[in-house]
Structures are given as C-alpha cells and as structure tokens.
Amino acid sequence: MDSFFTTTTWLGSLYLLLPLSVLLSLLLLWFGKSGQAVLISSSLLITIISVHVAKLMFRRPRPSTTELLVAMPSDWSFPSAHTAQATAFFLSVTLVAFQVLPPIWASLFALLSLLFIGIVGYSRIYLQVHYVSDVLAGMVLAALIVSAVRFIVPLLPWLRGK
Numbered sequence: 141m142d143s144f145f146t147t148t149t150w151l152g153s154l155y156l157l158l159p160l161s162v163l164l165s166l167l168l169l170w171f172g173k174s175g176q177a178v179l180i181s182s183s184l185l186i187t188i189i190s191v192h193v194a195k196l197m198f199r200r201p202r203p204s205t206t207e208l209l210v211a212m213p214s215d216w217s218f219p220s221a222h223t224a225q226a227t228a229f230f231l232s233v234t235l236v237a238f239q240v241l242p243p244i245w246a247s248l249f250a251l252l253s254l255l256f257i258g259i260v261g262y263s264r265i266y267l268q269v270h271y272v273s274d275v276l277a278g279m280v281l282a283a284l285i286v287s288a289v290r291f292i293v294p295l296l297p298w299l300r301g302k
Contacts, residue, residue: 235286
C-alpha cells in the first residue's frame with residue numbers, strides 16, 4: 141500500500157491540478173462555457189489562497205514521526221492543502237460534468253471524484269503528514285468555497301447565460 145498512497149497523494153498536488161485546471165478551463169472557453177471555466181479555475185485558486193492563509197493563521201505543527209515514506213512538507217499542517225485542492229478541483233469539475241455530460245456519465249464521474257477525494261485525504265493520513273482533522277478541514281473548506289463560487293458565478297453580469 142505504501143507505493144499506492146505515495147502515488148495517489150499526487151492527485152491533490154498543484155503540479156497536477158493547476159495544469160489540468162488550465163487545460164479544462166481553456167477547453168471550456170473554446171466551447172463557449174465561460175461560466176464553467178470560471179467555476180473550475182476560481183474554485184481552485186480561491187481554495188489555494190484560503191488554505192495557505194488558514195495554515196498561517198492556525199500554525200499547527202505537522203505530526204511528529206520518524207519513519208516517513210515522503211518528505212515532510214515544510215509548511216503548517218492545518219488544513220491539508222492536498223485534500224482541499226483535490227476537493228475543490230474534483231467537486232467543481234463534477235458540477236460542470238452534470239451540466240455538460242449525460243446524467244449517467246456525470247454520475248459515474250461524480251463517484252470517481254468522490255473516490256479520488258477520499259483517496260487523497262486518506263493518503264495524507266497514511267503518509268503521516270497530516271492529522272484526520274487537517275484532512276476533514278481541507279475537505280470542508282474547499283466544499284464551502286466551491287459552493288460559494290457556484291452560487292456567485294451565475295450572478296456575474298458578463299457570464300449570464302454562459
């Protein structure tokens with residue numbers, strides 16, 4: 141399981157999620173779906189900023205352990221950035237999937253997204269770089285941000301009807 145979790149934890153990394161977010165947003169813009177592009181990109185960017193501000197506010201030390209499978213991140217522990225980023229990305233993409241895909245495919249994508257979010261969260265605990273509360277806080281923070289962005293985007297005058 142060690143290699144599985146050291147690999148799957150990257151599903152929450154910005155090295156993967158930022159390029160994917162840019163690619164999906166550009167693709168959506170190409171097809172005239174600017175509201176969906178804004179949902180994905182804004183949700184991820186606001187989550188990144190919020191998580192790092194929260195880390196500086198709470199300054200919770202990371203778990204103390206000696207046998208790590210990955211390098212201990214140098215920033216604070218609370219909330220989990222990987223988990224928050226994965227939650228923001230996969231949740232916002234799922235919302236877009238329900239707008240652009242047939243319901244059966246969107247539902248399948250939603251299940252896979254929940255699985256990915258759960259795996260990323262658990263990987264952070266398994267790898268001993270976060271506490272359970274860090275992971276749960278990352279999920280909740282990102283879900284609140286995606287919900288807020290989802291509510292606000294249709295209200296933006298330049299995105300109405302898109």
